[in-house]
Amino acid sequence: MTDITLRVLLVEDNDDHAELIRRTLGEQRWAPQIVHISDGESALDYLYRRGAWVDPNRSPRPHIILLDLRLPRVDGLDVLTSIKQSPDLRHIPVVVLTTSSAERDVTRAYDAHVNSYLIKPLGFEEFRNLMHDVGIYWLTRNLVSAT
Amino acid sequence: MKHALSRLFYFPRFDDEEQTRISQTQHLLLLICLAIALGASGVNALLGRSIPTIALLASSGITFIALLLLYARRLRLSIALLLSLFIALTASLQFIGRGAHDTVTSLYATVIVIGSLLLNRRAFIAMVATILLVIAGIVTAEMYGWTRSPYDGEPGDWFDLAIILGLTAFTSRLLSESLQQSRALAQRNADALKAQTAALRASEERYRILAANLPDSAVLIFDHDLRFVLADGPELAATGYSKEALEGRLLHEALPQAFAAQVEGNIRAVLSGKRFSAEIPYEDQIYHYHYVPLIDNSGCVKYAMILARNVTEQRRIQAERERLIAELEQKNAELERFTYTASHDLKSPLITIQGFLGYLERDLQEGNTERMRNDIQRISAAVRKMERLLNDLLELSRIGRLSTAPQYVPFNTVVQEALELLAGRIAERQARICVAPDMPVVYGDRTRLVEVVQNLVDNALKFCDNQHTPDIVIGVIHDSQPSPIFFVRDNGIGIEPKYHEQIFGLFNKLDPRSEGTGIGLTIVRRIIEVHGGRIWVESTGPGSGATFYFSLPVSATSMQEVSHDRHNAQSAPG
Numbered sequence: 001m002t003d004i005t006l007r008v009l010l011v012e013d014n015d016d017h018a019e020l021i022r023r024t025l026g027e028q029r030w031a032p033q034i035v036h037i038s039d040g041e042s043a044l045d046y047l048y049r050r051g052a053w054v055d056p057n058r059s060p061r062p063h064i065i066l067l068d069l070r071l072p073r074v075d076g077l078d079v080l081t082s083i084k085q086s087p088d089l090r091h092i093p094v095v096v097l098t099t100s101s102a103e104r105d106v107t108r109a110y111d112a113h114v115n116s117y118l119i120k121p122l123g124f125e126e127f128r129n130l131m132h133d134v135g136i137y138w139l140t141r142n143l144v145s146a147t
Numbered sequence: 148m149k150h151a152l153s154r155l156f157y158f159p160r161f162d163d164e165e166q167t168r169i170s171q172t173q174h175l176l177l178l179i180c181l182a183i184a185l186g187a188s189g190v191n192a193l194l195g196r197s198i199p200t201i202a203l204l205a206s207s208g209i210t211f212i213a214l215l216l217l218y219a220r221r222l223r224l225s226i227a228l229l230l231s232l233f234i235a236l237t238a239s240l241q242f243i244g245r246g247a248h249d250t251v252t253s254l255y256a257t258v259i260v261i262g263s264l265l266l267n268r269r270a271f272i273a274m275v276a277t278i279l280l281v282i283a284g285i286v287t288a289e290m291y292g293w294t295r296s297p298y299d300g301e302p303g304d305w306f307d308l309a310i311i312l313g314l315t316a317f318t319s320r321l322l323s324e325s326l327q328q329s330r331a332l333a334q335r336n337a338d339a340l341k342a343q344t345a346a347l348r349a350s351e352e353r354y355r356i357l358a359a360n361l362p363d364s365a366v367l368i369f370d371h372d373l374r375f376v377l378a379d380g381p382e383l384a385a386t387g388y389s390k391e392a393l394e395g396r397l398l399h400e401a402l403p404q405a406f407a408a409q410v411e412g413n414i415r416a417v418l419s420g421k422r423f424s425a426e427i428p429y430e431d432q433i434y435h436y437h438y439v440p441l442i443d444n445s446g447c448v449k450y451a452m453i454l455a456r457n458v459t460e461q462r463r464i465q466a467e468r469e470r471l472i473a474e475l476e477q478k479n480a481e482l483e484r485f486t487y488t489a490s491h492d493l494k495s496p497l498i499t500i501q502g503f504l505g506y507l508e509r510d511l512q513e514g515n516t517e518r519m520r521n522d523i524q525r526i527s528a529a530v531r532k533m534e535r536l537l538n539d540l541l542e543l544s545r546i547g548r549l550s551t552a553p554q555y556v557p558f559n560t561v562v563q564e565a566l567e568l569l570a571g572r573i574a575e576r577q578a579r580i581c582v583a584p585d586m587p588v589v590y591g592d593r594t595r596l597v598e599v600v601q602n603l604v605d606n607a608l609k610f611c612d613n614q615h616t617p618d619i620v621i622g623v624i625h626d627s628q629p630s631p632i633f634f635v636r637d638n639g640i641g642i643e644p645k646y647h648e649q650i651f652g653l654f655n656k657l658d659p660r661s662e663g664t665g666i667g668l669t670i671v672r673r674i675i676e677v678h679g680g681r682i683w684v685e686s687t688g689p690g691s692g693a694t695f696y697f698s699l700p701v702s703a704t705s706m707q708e709v710s711h712d713r714h715n716a717q718s719a720p721g
Contacts, residue, residue, distance in 0.1 A: 013659045014495055014499070016498075016499035016502070016503070016525050016528075016529060017495065017498060017499065017502075019525070020498070020499070020502040020503070020506075023506065038659055039659060070488075070491055070492075072655070072656050072657055072658065072659050073646065073649075073657055098491075099491050099494040099495055099498065100487070100491050102487055120494075120498050121498075122494075122497055122498060122501055123501055123505075124501050124502050124504060124505025124506070125505065127498070127501070127502055127505075128505070
């Protein structure tokens with residue numbers, strides 16, 4: 001356990017889903033700080049510090065990115081590709097969290113070097129357990145690069 | 148009578164050519180003898196010489212009998228009778244004349260020559276023997292003084308005559324037989340030639356028939372002088388050239404200079420042994436050309452053959468099949484995208500409902516009524532969203548089926564109906580709407596077309612720039628028959644070029660907070676496509692407004708044509 005604040009960048013167009021993720025992650029002892037962005041273009045703006053996010057103090061690097069695939073404007077896969085092609089960003093673990101279990105999406109995500117691919121479960125308990133596991137694994141067990 | 152007389156001048160014919168020839172000669176001979184005998188008897192009658200007249204008349208009668216025998220096809224009997232008459236006449240004349248020394252004796256030579264030509268060998272020998280016996284009889288009669296001859300008959304006379312006539316008979320027969328042999332030889336040769344020619348003709352005929360009946364093809368064969376040796380086939384006529392106009396003529400004589408020059412290189416290549424094929428359109432037909440060197444037994448290229456096959460129909464079917472396959476693939480991909488999107492978007496509200504139901508239970512336990520209210524709202528919103536999505540999907544799936552029968556309707560009427568449906572919203576936004584007058588009549592499903600305009604105008608109102616009064620123009624680009632291109636232009640927030648394709652995707656929304664499920668433009672595009680048209684947007688980006696263009700058919704046929712063009716139009720931008 002470190003005493004620094006863990007930061008999660010949540011890219012999710014569905015406000016309800018974002019709220020569910022925020023709540024389930026927030027229930028943990030090590031509740032992270034969550035930045036929620038609802039479309040792909042804004043997510044890239046945040047990461048590349050453009051537009052509203054030009055000030056680095058306002059856009060600290062996240063320790064992990066939770067990424068939905070189906071996003072308005074810039075698609076989740078394009079966001080992922082962009083992150084993994086950027087020397088400044090590619091070390092940040094990207095966990096895809098989506099409703100799609102289509103083989104095509106899974107393959108394309110791994111081709112774009114995604115770190116993990118998770119499917120949003122339908123049941124409430126399953127959803128909570130998954131978010132708990134994600135938190136435990138990616139934010140406490142997994143050694144993230146501090147930048 | 149006339150008929151019977153005219154029959155006299157025809158000799159009977161036999162299956163055997165030799166017999167026919169004998170019959171012809173014999174007939175002529177008999178006619179001449181008959182004429183001479185009748186003529187001579189007439190002259191003798193005029194001169195009042197009764198005995199010769201009677202003798203000549205009797206001879207005429209016998210000759211006539213011989214003629215009748217000939218008509219009865221009794222060749223041998225007929226000639227035997229005639230020759231017997233000759234011998235009897237000669238002998239009688241010798242008897243009453245100067246015996247063996249009489250000049251008529253030379254008539255025997257004539258009889259022998261005739262016999263050698265017309266009799267077979269045995270009959271001929273018998274005849275010659277008879278003549279020699281008769282002469283012997285005459286000489287003997289002379290010796291005893293029974294004749295009026297002034298000479299005394301001597302065996303030496305008979306001997307001389309026998310040698311002369313024997314030699315005559317021998318040489319004459321020799322000549323006749325060798326003549327017969329050479330005639331037979333010539334006949335055999337002629338028969339063989341005839342059979343050969345017939346076989347050759349039959350063989351050539353087979354090739355002719357083969358060339359003339361090659362299905363959908365034309366065959367051209369050239370020699371090394373570039374001369375048409377053969378030009379045939381059912382497709383030859385279709386190209387405007389006839390077999391007669393080509394065969395035997397040189398390439399440059401028979402074809403227009405430019406065309407000939409174009410073909411020449413290929414033919415020369417074939418004559419040098421190259422074999423290849425090509426597909427060349429000729430007028431509105433497509434021909435597949437096989438260029439084949441025709442090689443003889445010694446391995447030399449004798450001719451160049453061009454086998455042209457009309458493949459227009461095959462190519463048309465092939466193109467049609469490829470078009471259908473492409474269309475099916477496109478439809479398949481579309482369906483796959485659709486199922487994928489639909490399942491994804493339908494799953495989202497379910498996750499929301501389940502998730503917040505879980506929290507609702509906790510809220511209850513914790514007595515957190517504030518959050519409880521919020522969660523219930525989220526659940527009910529998700530349920531409503533789900534219902535909307537389902538309704539929209541249902542709506543989209545119905546577009547393929549026509550709601551009303553296609554009809555001709557002025558596009559102005561379509562616009563008018565759409566604007567009436569939107570009257571409330573237009574008034575609320577205080578929008579200015581400008582509609583071009585006299586737009587073309589279009590052919591299609593009226594209700595759906597109204598839906599198109601309604602959706603586009605509704606979008607223009609929804610995405611207006613709040614600082615300006617919405618300004619919407621509906622018009623047409625006229626110079627694009629058979630499917631004019633209409634447009635709906637606004638002065639709203641505009642759309643960045645990178646989203647110009649995305650906005651038509653199912654449930655795709657550029658602004659997640661905007662109202663609606665994001666199906667409107669998908670429905671519009673589907674309706675336009677079902678009508679065989681195409682839709683696209685032009686906008687330079689934020690703040691510049693946007694113009695939606697779409698093509699529609701003006702008639703049932705152009706609906707078909709546009710439908711076929713659609714594939715090309717869509718494959719271009721990828």
